Amino acid sequence: MKSVTDTGTVRPPLNLALRALLRADATVLMRSKISATLSILLPVVILVATTFGKSQHRLGGTTLTIGLALVIGLLTSSMLGFTLAIAGDRDTGVLQRLHAAPVPTWAIMGSRMGVQVAANLVGSIIVVVVGVILHGLALDAGQVLLVLGAALLGGVTFLSIGQAVVGLVKSSAAVLAVSRVIFIVLILLGLVGGTGLLGDTLKSIAEWTPVGALMTLFADILNRAGWSAQDGWALLACVAWTVVCAGIGIRWFRWESR
Template sequence: MEETIIPKTSTVLTALLRADFTTLWRNRRAVVMVFLVPIVILVSWKDLVAKMGAAFALSNSLTYGLIAIGLMGYTNSIARDRDKGIFQRLRVAPGPNWTIMISRIVVQLSMIALVTTAIFIVGYDYDKITLTPAGYALTYLTAIVGGAVYLALGQIIVGLIKNPETVNSTSRLVYFSFVIVGIFGGMGMLGKQIQEITQWSPYGTVKTILAAGMVPSSWTMDSTYALLATLGYTLVFATIGIKNFKWNTK
């Protein structure tokens, strides 16, 4: 009688990570687009750095990058792989199901770190923006917290919608809605009431904690409230998204 050898969970997770990072590299054109949007915004807002401050320009640009990762990168990759039956095949492989999603999330967290680093490099090279060591460290932490909101929001989209084309169009619509309302609503161009709503929306709370993280001495109670709101959004979005997620499109 042959003995069935079940690989360790760590071995399975390592294999999944290797495969997911390889897939990310093969889809590098899509990755470039994720980097391009926040960098273009940062470069085009050069004149606002002197007027509104470096933290304003960097936090806004980075927020758009985080939105792109969660709503464009993560959401569409999950929908595409589910439609191709990849998740179904992975589920019958030895290893717990949670390793599948953990691998995907680790890849997205790596993207968050890379986009944050790219924003820092462009900000320094083009706008001569520098932060303190504490500012850099805290920004990475707040970027991960902020990015989790949009990953969780993306999870809702793939949880409630099965068709990959509909997922793609919905994620784009939500993405551009965040961008447009964030730019104009955040600056008060759509009225005072919309500005206040924007401030406490996922876009506004993430931007607030990013800006405060870049200048730790500016952290206030409002920043703490924004952090708590961000964590609350993440918890609610993740709960809804995970509860409604299906491993196949049938």
């Protein structure tokens, strides 16, 4: 049943509007070959490269290697894919036109995030399958489901961080620069800092970063380790980052760059 807005515009049924938005966003994402390729190709390259010589042991073993590949894929698709797509559409006026359409604003952004989350899950499945084949890791059904659950949580966390960047930074060029800096900082702090090579203080900080927390969850799931307090804190860290960054992104988001 159609409804009428305050301005007299006929609003289409919500289910039809959502289907149209999801279809359009999925089409755009599939046509964005660079983003899709990087988010899958880069993790696969890491998995392939670590099968040679002692590379795998230098990264901490099979489980940490697969966890690293999963994190890189999720971070790339969210920070360098989703974020830049939103900023680009805002600069070109696409978001402003969608905002003027008789569609709930939450549906516009919800559709984009939903499609990106689905793409993240597909990418994570590919990474896990390739990792299991190349590194000979045996996973049971429960582990696979837990890995995908952690990937879902990590993807949402990184998307929230990206949404906060788009909310606070207006131009697409600035968004690109800030996203790259955040990408590098998260990777270096979460991975290098987590090893303890930079000192105990940075190691403690790294455990509370999204990358550090997600690496903890992936490592314990793949190692079949029982649930521990460390996993609980890692889960709490991911949820906290998601809530805070999503709140910032929603509060300060603008539909046009001017």
